[in-house]
Amino acid sequence: MAAPINLRKLKVFPLAQRDSLARLEDILVEPDSKPAPCPGWKLADIRRCARHIAEARKRGAGVMLIYGAHLIKNGAALIVLRLLEGDWITHLATNGAGAIHDWEFAFAGVSTEDVRANVAAGTFGAWAETGRNIHLALLAGGAAGEGFGSALGRFISQDGARLPSEKTLEAALRKAPGHALAAARAELLRAMREHGLAAGRHEVAHRWKETSVLARCFKMKVPLTVHPGIGYDIIANHPMFNGAAIGRAAGVDFGIFGGAVEALDGGVALSIGSAIMGPQVFEKSLSCVNNLRLQAGRPVVRGHHIYVVDLQDGGGWDWKGGEPPKDNPAYYLRFCKSYSRMGGAMTYVQIDNVAFLHHLLRELS
Numbered sequence: 001m002a003a004p005i006n007l008r009k010l011k012v013f014p015l016a017q018r019d020s021l022a023r024l025e026d027i028l029v030e031p032d033s034k035p036a037p038c039p040g041w042k043l044a045d046i047r048r049c050a051r052h053i054a055e056a057r058k059r060g061a062g063v064m065l066i067y068g069a070h071l072i073k074n075g076a077a078l079i080v081l082r083l084l085e086g087d088w089i090t091h092l093a094t095n096g097a098g099a100i101h102d103w104e105f106a107f108a109g110v111s112t113e114d115v116r117a118n119v120a121a122g123t124f125g126a127w128a129e130t131g132r133n134i135h136l137a138l139l140a141g142g143a144a145g146e147g148f149g150s151a152l153g154r155f156i157s158q159d160g161a162r163l164p165s166e167k168t169l170e171a172a173l174r175k176a177p178g179h180a181l182a183a184a185r186a187e188l189l190r191a192m193r194e195h196g197l198a199a200g201r202h203e204v205a206h207r208w209k210e211t212s213v214l215a216r217c218f219k220m221k222v223p224l225t226v227h228p229g230i231g232y233d234i235i236a237n238h239p240m241f242n243g244a245a246i247g248r249a250a251g252v253d254f255g256i257f258g259g260a261v262e263a264l265d266g267g268v269a270l271s272i273g274s275a276i277m278g279p280q281v282f283e284k285s286l287s288c289v290n291n292l293r294l295q296a297g298r299p300v301v302r303g304h305h306i307y308v309v310d311l312q313d314g315g316g317w318d319w320k321g322g323e324p325p326k327d328n329p330a331y332y333l334r335f336c337k338s339y340s341r342m343g344g345a346m347t348y349v350q351i352d353n354v355a356f357l358h359h360l361l362r363e364l365s
Helices: 042-058 077-085 096-108 115-123 129-144 148-157 165-173 182-195 214-219 244-263 275-294 333-342 353-364
Strands: 063-067 092-096 160-161 200-203 225-226 269-270 305-310 345-350
Touching: 042 129, 042 165, 042 225, 042 269, 042 345, 042 353, 063 077, 063 275, 077 214, 077 353, 092 096, 092 244, 092 275, 096 129, 096 214, 096 225, 115 353, 129 148, 129 160, 129 182, 129 269, 148 160, 148 214, 148 225, 165 182, 182 244, 214 225, 225 244, 244 275, 269 275, 269 333, 275 333, 305 333, 305 353, 333 345, 345 353
Parallel strands: 063 092, 063 269, 092 225, 269 305, 305 345
Antiparallel strands: 160 200
């Protein structure tokens, strides 16, 4: 069997050296600008979605926005913030890349790189500040019991984190080795020793944090959960890579996500450009919620509407008529198939993700 590679030996580079392909000043879409043109039949779906959201919020039901990284990469942050300010969204969820782009934009005002060229050069994802600071946020947040979204949102909002002393961590571990936070404390202690992280305040300025969805959700106390995969994201390409810290933070967020699904009776779930994370996490969480409800003698989640938005053509299948047979290629489109099985009513809208949210905001305003 081949020996595993030693990630501790990875060479990383300053983020300023990267040829970043996206700059906030170039990509941000102003919420008050005119949305991109939209065919009438798609606009009808968006108007129906807006009506369902308004009805859900009127009755106190939840509205979830589950989104992929391209929503942030394509400049929709200010639109999402406006939806938050209008109290239209009660829970947000993204994948690891969505959180990373949010952090890079908040820290440096830039994000995105040439994957083909940088993989060949061995530099893809190997950016010193990105891996270091996101791990720092997760390690500090983990020792306090925080999930991924809250820990990174706090880190951006408060421009850094404060670490306890090694003696404090050692004393806590000796006193309560079986404590629920013992493993997180041990990981933080190990990271401090291996990577020279000093006790006390670690100041990290985020000059563009007013555009950060993570930071705004933290300040507004609106849950934003992050659902990464181990090895999926560029923070794996860093000597500080810590799968335990990432997994622990994601585990906390999965429970919080379930709390949002619990409030989804008569509510709305929006899956915007999330082809894998959204449907996979949603279906497991809905099953968990229904499991607990049935044990308590309660009915399963019902009366909810699901709107799935992507640029793909949905396999050329009319999903309003149900699921295609297994010999139809559309059957293997996870983002449609999974959501079509989740009860309620699923609508698929083939449209650019930013355009959908921009039109939706206009309809709700």
